[in-house]
Amino acid sequence: MTHGSTHAHEAHRTSMGVDSRKMAFWAFIGSECLLFGSLIATYLVYKGRSLVGPYPHEILNIPFTSFSTFDLLMSSLAMVLALAAVQRGDMKRGKLWLLITALLGLVFLGGQFWEFSHFVHEGLGLTTNLFGSTFYVLTGTHGAHVTVGVIWLLTLWIQALRGKLGPGNALTVEITGLYWHFVDVVWIVIFTVVYLIQ
Amino acid sequence: MKRWLTTTDHKRIGLLYFWTAFGFFLIGGLEALIIRAQLVRPDGGLGVSAETFNQLFTMHGTTMVFLALMPLSAAFFNFIIPLQIGARDVAFPRLNAFSYWVFLLGGLFLNASFIAGPLFGADRLSVAPDAGWFGYANLTSRQFSPGPNVDFWLLGLQILGIASLAAGFNFVVTILNMRAPGMRMLRLPVFTWMTLVTQFLVITAFPVITVALVLLMFDRFFGTHFFLPSGGGDPILWQHLFWMFGHPEVYILILPAMGIVSEVLPTFSKKPLFGYTVVVYSGVVIAFLGWSVWSHHMFSTGLGPIADSVFAGTTMLIAIPTGVKIFNWIATLWGGQIRFTTSLLFAVGFIAMFIIGGLSGVTHASAPSDLQQTDTYYVVAHIHYVLFGGTILGLFAGIYYWWPKMTGRLLSESLGKVHFWLTLIGMNLAFFPMHFSGLLGMPRRIYTYSADLGVARFNQLSTVGAFLIGIATLIFFWNLLRTRWRPANAPANPWDGATLEWAIPSPPPVYNFTVIPTVTSRLPLWQTERHPPMTPLPDRPPAPIHVPGGSWWPMITAFGLPIIAIGALAHLIPIVLAGAGVVIVGIYRWAYEPFEM
Amino acid sequence: MSEQAHATTGTYLRVALILVMITLIEVGVFYVPAFQGVLVPVLLVLSAVKFALVVMFYMHLKFDNRFFTFLFGGPLLLALAVIVSLLFIFYGTVRLRTGT
Numbered sequence: 001m002t003h004g005s006t007h008a009h010e011a012h013r014t015s016m017g018v019d020s021r022k023m024a025f026w027a028f029i030g031s032e033c034l035l036f037g038s039l040i041a042t043y044l045v046y047k048g049r050s051l052v053g054p055y056p057h058e059i060l061n062i063p064f065t066s067f068s069t070f071d072l073l074m075s076s077l078a079m080v081l082a083l084a085a086v087q088r089g090d091m092k093r094g095k096l097w098l099l100i101t102a103l104l105g106l107v108f109l110g111g112q113f114w115e116f117s118h119f120v121h122e123g124l125g126l127t128t129n130l131f132g133s134t135f136y137v138l139t140g141t142h143g144a145h146v147t148v149g150v151i152w153l154l155t156l157w158i159q160a161l162r163g164k165l166g167p168g169n170a171l172t173v174e175i176t177g178l179y180w181h182f183v184d185v186v187w188i189v190i191f192t193v194v195y196l197i198q
Numbered sequence: 199m200k201r202w203l204t205t206t207d208h209k210r211i212g213l214l215y216f217w218t219a220f221g222f223f224l225i226g227g228l229e230a231l232i233i234r235a236q237l238v239r240p241d242g243g244l245g246v247s248a249e250t251f252n253q254l255f256t257m258h259g260t261t262m263v264f265l266a267l268m269p270l271s272a273a274f275f276n277f278i279i280p281l282q283i284g285a286r287d288v289a290f291p292r293l294n295a296f297s298y299w300v301f302l303l304g305g306l307f308l309n310a311s312f313i314a315g316p317l318f319g320a321d322r323l324s325v326a327p328d329a330g331w332f333g334y335a336n337l338t339s340r341q342f343s344p345g346p347n348v349d350f351w352l353l354g355l356q357i358l359g360i361a362s363l364a365a366g367f368n369f370v371v372t373i374l375n376m377r378a379p380g381m382r383m384l385r386l387p388v389f390t391w392m393t394l395v396t397q398f399l400v401i402t403a404f405p406v407i408t409v410a411l412v413l414l415m416f417d418r419f420f421g422t423h424f425f426l427p428s429g430g431g432d433p434i435l436w437q438h439l440f441w442m443f444g445h446p447e448v449y450i451l452i453l454p455a456m457g458i459v460s461e462v463l464p465t466f467s468k469k470p471l472f473g474y475t476v477v478v479y480s481g482v483v484i485a486f487l488g489w490s491v492w493s494h495h496m497f498s499t500g501l502g503p504i505a506d507s508v509f510a511g512t513t514m515l516i517a518i519p520t521g522v523k524i525f526n527w528i529a530t531l532w533g534g535q536i537r538f539t540t541s542l543l544f545a546v547g548f549i550a551m552f553i554i555g556g557l558s559g560v561t562h563a564s565a566p567s568d569l570q571q572t573d574t575y576y577v578v579a580h581i582h583y584v585l586f587g588g589t590i591l592g593l594f595a596g597i598y599y600w601w602p603k604m605t606g607r608l609l610s611e612s613l614g615k616v617h618f619w620l621t622l623i624g625m626n627l628a629f630f631p632m633h634f635s636g637l638l639g640m641p642r643r644i645y646t647y648s649a650d651l652g653v654a655r656f657n658q659l660s661t662v663g664a665f666l667i668g669i670a671t672l673i674f675f676w677n678l679l680r681t682r683w684r685p686a687n688a689p690a691n692p693w694d695g696a697t698l699e700w701a702i703p704s705p706p707p708v709y710n711f712t713v714i715p716t717v718t719s720r721l722p723l724w725q726t727e728r729h730p731p732m733t734p735l736p737d738r739p740p741a742p743i744h745v746p747g748g749s750w751w752p753m754i755t756a757f758g759l760p761i762i763a764i765g766a767l768a769h770l771i772p773i774v775l776a777g778a779g780v781v782i783v784g785i786y787r788w789a790y791e792p793f794e795m
Numbered sequence: 796m797s798e799q800a801h802a803t804t805g806t807y808l809r810v811a812l813i814l815v816m817i818t819l820i821e822v823g824v825f826y827v828p829a830f831q832g833v834l835v836p837v838l839l840v841l842s843a844v845k846f847a848l849v850v851m852f853y854m855h856l857k858f859d860n861r862f863f864t865f866l867f868g869g870p871l872l873l874a875l876a877v878i879v880s881l882l883f884i885f886y887g888t889v890r891l892r893t894g895t
Contacts, residue, residue: 015377018860020289024371026863027401030870031363035405037874038439041881042413042424051430066822070815077811080853084804126420130430133422137413155786181853185846192842196825197835374862402870406877438881489873493884505884 025175029182036186039141040193043134050129057198059122061115068111069191075104076184079177089167095160098173101180102153105146112143135194142190145183152176204748206291207708211298212277213604218302219269220678225309226261227671229254234628234664237657240649251645252328253347257312259331260351263451264358265305267585270593271454272301275369275393277604281699282387284378284717286710286743289371292752292788297365299756304357307760311350318346327351330643332440333414335425335433340418346767349418352411353763359404359411360759366400369393378698380717384478387697388471391478392457395485396450402489403446410439419766434499441492449488451585452552453481455592456523459545462595463527465695466542467534470721473526480519480526487516497565498572506565513563520556524549539693540614544595547622551587555580558633573643575653576636582629586667594621594674602688606705607681613673620670628663631656696721701735709743712736746793755784802852810852817841 014020082097116136124132156176159165165173205211233254236244246254276294280287288294311326318325328347329337338348373386373394386394413424414436423429425436464471471477493501493509501509527549536542558580562568571577594617602608635653636642647653691700700723702711712735715722719729758780765773821841824830830837851857856864 013379014375015381016375016860016862018375018862020371020375023375023863023866024290024367026866027367027370030867031367031401031405033867033870033874034402034877035409037877038406038409038442041878042409042435042439044878045435045881045885046424046431049430049432062822062825066818069818073811073814073818076849076853077807080802080807081804084802084807126416127422127429130423133416133424137416137422141412178854181849184853185849188842188845188849192821192838196821196838398869402873432885435885438884442877489876501884502887504887 019171022171022175022178025178029178032182032186036138036141036189039134039138040189043138043194046130046134050131052129054119054122054124054128054131056131056135056194059119059124060195060198061118062195064111064115065191065195068108068115069187071104071107071111072184072187075101075108076181078104079180083170083173083177086165086167086173087170091160091166094165094173095157098153098157098160102150102157105150105153105180109143109146109150112139112146138194139190142183142186145186149176149180149183152179201748203753204295204750206287206295206746206748206752208276208280208288208291208294209604209706209708209710211294212273212275214298215269215276215301216273216604218298218305219266219273220675222261222265222305222309223270224671224675226258226266227668229258229261231664231668233258234661236645237647238661239658240647240651240654242646243661246645248645249328250323252330252643253312253323253326255643256327256330256351257308260308260327260355261305262585263331263447264355265301265308267451267589267593268362269301271396271451271589272297272365274389274454274458274593274596274600275365278600278699279369279372279390279393280376281603281702281706281710282390282697283373283376283381284698284711284715285372285376286714287746288368289376290368291746292749292793293364293368295749296752296756297361297368299753300357300361300364300759303756303760304354304361307357307763308350308354311347311354314346314350320345325350327354332444333436334440335414335417335436336427338414338418338436339426341426348414349767352414352418353766356408356411356415357759357763359408362400363404366397366404369397370401373397378714378717384475385717385720387457388460388474388477388481389454389457392453392460392481395481396453399446399450399453399485399488403443403450406439407443407447410436410443413439415766419769434496437496437499438492441495442489444495445492446485446488448584449485451589452592453485455548455589455596456481458592458596458599459527459548460523461695461697462541462545462599463530465599465693466537466539466545467531468537468694469530469534470696470724470726471526472529472532473522474720477523477526480522483519484516487512487519491516494563494565494568497568510563510565514560517556517560517563524553524556539598540609540611540618541595541598541693543615543618544591544598547618548588548591548595551583551591551622551625555583555587558583571636573641574636575632575640575642578642579629579632579636582625582632586625586629591621594618599693600699601678601681602692603699603704603706605681606686606688606703607684608688608692609677609681613677617670617674617677620666620673624663624666624668624670626663628660628667631659631663635660691723696724698722701732708745709739712739712743749788749791749793751784751788751791755781755788758782758784802855802858806852810848814845814848817845 016023078097078101082094082101085091085094085097126132126136153176156165156173202210202214232244232246233251236242236246236251276288308327313322315322315324325346327350329343329351333348333351336342373390377386413422416422417424417426423431425431425433427433460471460477490512491509493505494513497506497509531546558576562571562577562580598609598614635656638651638653640647640651640653647657688704690703692704693700698715698717701715715732715735718732719726722732725731758777761777761780762774763777765771765775765777821838824834824837850867856867
């Protein structure tokens, strides 16, 4: 066991010396790499093949998206601080950082909602052209992942408020963190591939 | 009844997988027989319409790949893997139950399309998927397929993908993390190794088909143009995404059978597998190369000389590790004390038939010759030699081998031998002439052909062969059924096998091992040069063993998925939301349910 | 004993600072006309550095069991190969089609 926590699973010896849930989650993240990889490949293959506008350079708002990127990076920082606090047994800080992570996630989602509605207003719908279709499906899939993450974080936060989340659940928080950081790194790629390289 | 619905026991789930998949195998076989009866003579032997014929071959392919072969392998993963590695269950028993229920419901959803016609104001037998098992764009577009046929297909495959992915994560972790003490990676039985490799293919390849199906769904439901040239999309992208999944999928289908054969041959030759390490590494190399060959399905799309050469080269490379395995299997038999049981006959049949299928595969690898073969019955011959001659014969070998372990009852060897010979003769009669009809120019997927083509005699032979396979399968079914009302007669180790599943009673008790064994060799039950056989396990557990109880939530969560799919099919958002609600509630109850392992 | 011994709050804050600075550089590079020629490789490298930092430090891959690196890195390389080969195939054929 990698964690010195007093956990009911202590009795179980695993062949690789790591927790099964954590291993399964890393395998899941590996699988997600191919999900996003295929979506990004589709976006890139169809780049510059739209038959009508609006085209990426006419509509993408770099300063605004830079702020969203900053927001998501900060949420990752909040997430590691939450995990560190929970592992120390400092549930007061743990709760606070979990909530901040979730709120930063909500800010990102709000930004994405604003961005999407702004684009639709500018004339870029899902079916307008290939850029619209690939853009909305790729960033929308990412947004759906952020949404799941926010719900997950809020669930943990509520558990913590009710006193049902302690250092014994550090592994749960760690796995939530793995998910959250993965969603963050996917955005790092999307920010570069979709927004900056036009 | 409740104990089966809520079970999280890998052995029960394995049996559920087996019977469900076998049921779908019979349905898929029936579809094949109708196809063959229609093609028995020029201009149609049964009066099947073109529309019905399209549904039959689409559902035959889809059913056999996703509802019969994959889950029959899964039946063995479930039942045998924890026993072979010395574990009490899989790593995530409830996730395992979830996989099964999702598979069952996805399969029922797909097959419901046969009778759902009246719900859509159409006849029966008119809304089943009809665009082929690889659903090429733009046959699948709303313009050319306005009905719900392709919707059934894409939603059904999405559901089945979830089952496969969940099982994939589960078995990767189980095999890596649940091994008994001393069971090092290079002591794992080859079947377990090939399962591990297969699951890595599942968790990497299924996301790609998921994306392809999501894009197709957007095209059909929301009016995007991912695969539609009218909006700048490229139908070829579908082919790339499909075959990036589809070729690893071929290895997902064959590697478990290769693993089974690698267990059966040593047992019945009384010799360790020749070149164990090489066989294992060859499996890994096959899987790795399996990811780099997908475009050989697409030579006729005009990839250009560079891509053609690269993919021809990688495809030919795969023949090397495959050939290595074949030589190792033959060398295992060489000089052994061979017992010609039904299981061994099927395993040897596998080697012979898979060589034929592998060789015709190498002929597709060469792009110029492939252009002559694409979309002809030659390709149909190839796929059936590898998937029937390979996978199904391998699975039959496994069934005869492990049935006593799974049920405590031996299958009849005399019926088994009739089954084997009829199957072998039938399949060669059915599929070998297809090489000729294909090269003479008979396209696949046509519901009639003209007498002028000169393929009538070949088709007649194919039909006779197909019905022989049908009779053989009925005999096999009878052989399975009759064990149900016979007393348990199987000893713990009826074949004198060497691996851990034979160290415990048949059928195993719910906790599998009274004491988790400590493994010191690759063949724990055999006397080898350096290792004595392991000491028998005690008859009774020295201390009470905790066995986790069942759970309703995997099944209930699984039910949410077909509800979502039905809502999407009927374009009713409230039903979609209701299904999503079931999934969310199910996941929460599941996560916070007390379930001690 | 475990990975927690290796990463401290200070490390996390330093990594965050580097991540923000790289993002600022990325946006800066995007707006400077002089960089247009090398924009794509520079941005890809910077983004890869950010990616690696988050994975190594925030997801603890640097300190955790090596096997996790394989479980994540294998599929990641596969995904990269998928993207690169599809780009090669599609842009390769487009050039051939338009070239003849």
